Amino acid sequence: MTQPARPPPVRRLLVIGIGAGDPALMTMQAAEAVAALDVVLLVDKGEHGQDLADVRQEILRRHGRRPPARSIELRDGTRDPALAYDEAVARWHGERVVAFERALRDEVADGETAGILVWGDPSLYDSTLRIVDQVVERGNVDVQHTVIPGVSSLQLLAARHRIPLNRIGRAVHITTGRLLRQGLPPGVDDAVVMLDAAVSFTTLVGEGFEIFWGASLGTPDELLVAGPLDDVADQIVALRAQARARLGWVFDIYLLRRLERA
Numbered sequence: 001m002t003q004p005a006r007p008p009p010v011r012r013l014l015v016i017g018i019g020a021g022d023p024a025l026m027t028m029q030a031a032e033a034v035a036a037l038d039v040v041l042l043v044d045k046g047e048h049g050q051d052l053a054d055v056r057q058e059i060l061r062r063h064g065r066r067p068p069a070r071s072i073e074l075r076d077g078t079r080d081p082a083l084a085y086d087e088a089v090a091r092w093h094g095e096r097v098v099a100f101e102r103a104l105r106d107e108v109a110d111g112e113t114a115g116i117l118v119w120g121d122p123s124l125y126d127s128t129l130r131i132v133d134q135v136v137e138r139g140n141v142d143v144q145h146t147v148i149p150g151v152s153s154l155q156l157l158a159a160r161h162r163i164p165l166n167r168i169g170r171a172v173h174i175t176t177g178r179l180l181r182q183g184l185p186p187g188v189d190d191a192v193v194m195l196d197a198a199v200s201f202t203t204l205v206g207e208g209f210e211i212f213w214g215a216s217l218g219t220p221d222e223l224l225v226a227g228p229l230d231d232v233a234d235q236i237v238a239l240r241a242q243a244r245a246r247l248g249w250v251f252d253i254y255l256l257r258r259l260e261r262a
């Protein structure tokens, strides 16, 4: 008698959003996913990696199974500043694809579940899902992945300032400091800015905006400032510089909202 064909065993990969700062921001689904992991893939992020790594370790300690899941460290490459931005990013992602593929193939057995803990939510300014897609496309390792959403810094910013991000029936643009320096697109009155290492909001002083700014949200070093941009820009620049000097790095995010003309 012939046996029914069994599907080949695959490796499962859970891409888990862990929230953007406080380990208590983990959803119950994310906590359950962490508890299911046999292997954790940890990406070492250089400069500010230690603080982020500490949060991940705390999450594994609180929610991971006993004995702990195996941890595999993947060294993150760096963007080559000598190359054009797009080319540098493509090359850096390519290195990460190979590292992910190798780890999944060599360190995770068929039938096991691996996980990667993504800061905030994986849908926002994070390349993990693009990298996993490329691993799947290359077809060198059989992997099925699931995404568990997390609380993003965007939501945390709105919650801390106790504001909705949009005005009634209006749009909100999400962008980066680098793009903000080229100006907001025509018709954009509300924009959330992330990944801004260069206080790019200062380019809009005198243009009729208010700002809701937050740094190190969800951590003991959290900073919040809100008000007309012309009044508070200098204060934010100073606070950011002090935080950077004290901590060595700083994550900040802000909403810019064009003031209604009277």
Ligand SMILES: C[S@@+](CC[C@H](N)C(=O)[O-])C[C@H]1O[C@@H](n2cnc3c(N)ncnc32)[C@H](O)[C@@H]1O
Residues within 6 Å of the ligand: 020, 021, 119, 120, 121, 122, 123, 124, 125, 126, 151, 152, 153, 154, 193, 194, 195, 196, 214, 215, 216, 217, 218, 219, 251, 252, 253
């Ligand atoms: C690489 S992106 C990752 C975003 C993340 N996936 C999310 O959902 O928030 C990093 C940027 O997110 C923002 N960010 C992340 N965590 C933050 C926090 N705790 N406080 C303030 N901004 C944060 C900053 O703009 C930072 O430059």
